[in-house]
Amino acid sequence: MIPVFVGINYLCAFTKVRFLLRFFIELSYNGKAYHGWQNQPDAISVQEVLEKALSTILKQKIAVAGAGRTDTGVHASQMFAHFDFDGNLPDNIIFRLNSYLPNDVAISTIFEVKDDAHARFHAVSRTYNYRISTKKNVFNYDFAYALQKSLDIHLMNKACEILLQYKNFQCFSKVNTDVKTYNCNLMQAHWTVENDELIFTIKADRFLRNMVRAIVGTLINIGLGKLEVEKLHDILESKDRGEAGFSVPAHGLYLVSVEYPEDIKK
Numbered sequence: 001m002i003p004v005f006v007g008i009n010y011l012c013a014f015t016k017v018r019f020l021l022r023f024f025i026e027l028s029y030n031g032k033a034y035h036g037w038q039n040q041p042d043a044i045s046v047q048e049v050l051e052k053a054l055s056t057i058l059k060q061k062i063a064v065a066g067a068g069r070t071d072t073g074v075h076a077s078q079m080f081a082h083f084d085f086d087g088n089l090p091d092n093i094i095f096r097l098n099s100y101l102p103n104d105v106a107i108s109t110i111f112e113v114k115d116d117a118h119a120r121f122h123a124v125s126r127t128y129n130y131r132i133s134t135k136k137n138v139f140n141y142d143f144a145y146a147l148q149k150s151l152d153i154h155l156m157n158k159a160c161e162i163l164l165q166y167k168n169f170q171c172f173s174k175v176n177t178d179v180k181t182y183n184c185n186l187m188q189a190h191w192t193v194e195n196d197e198l199i200f201t202i203k204a205d206r207f208l209r210n211m212v213r214a215i216v217g218t219l220i221n222i223g224l225g226k227l228e229v230e231k232l233h234d235i236l237e238s239k240d241r242g243e244a245g246f247s248v249p250a251h252g253l254y255l256v257s258v259e260y261p262e263d264i265k266k
Helices: 006-013 046-058 093-100 154-164 211-223 229-239
Strands: 022-029 075-085 104-113 125-131 186-194 197-204 253-258
Touching: 022 046, 046 093, 046 104, 075 104, 075 211, 093 104, 125 154, 154 186, 154 211, 197 211, 211 229
Parallel strands: 075 253
Antiparallel strands: 022 075, 022 104, 125 197, 125 253, 186 197
């Protein structure tokens, strides 16, 4: 026969069992004040302020995992992250978080997902925009790269057609990065004109560190006539970062969309 006190202890232990639920959180942020998305030992990051806000509102330590790792100064009009919580979220959780967070970070939605859903690994595509201001504008100097030179958009878009023919983008990757592959499935790459800005849109299943900014710098050289369009083949096949163009400033870059399978929600 099991002693009564053992049975009571077992019952108490059983009643303390909690089940973690996984949630996706959709947010946007102005990256000017942050040293990127990922936590840093001696610098402020978006991940840090989000974890602090969630931990404060939910009264337990919350860790989040993001859909990507935007660099210092890069913005996001749509970012996703996931976190686990062992209870019901307050009805006014979004209002409370937005009241607590600084003005440069905003929460749009929070929704429950399947237990194994991962904000980074289950994303099927990410889309970035890079903004170039072709006219001096006192309202967008923090949010677009000021380049008041004549660029041949037709040539730049012809170069984009070449980009879409390749999978390996090592030539645009930051050196000494710890990736297993430099292959990316590029789905879109094109330039458009909107008012006094040139907008570069690029979509892929994944991106390498510094990849978009290095691509934009190379395409600018083509648009300025410093580089022949067909030379892009040689650059891509070289797999050498030194062969590609300069890296444009971070403040013109935006993560604008992250897509997931429809069945990820619970």
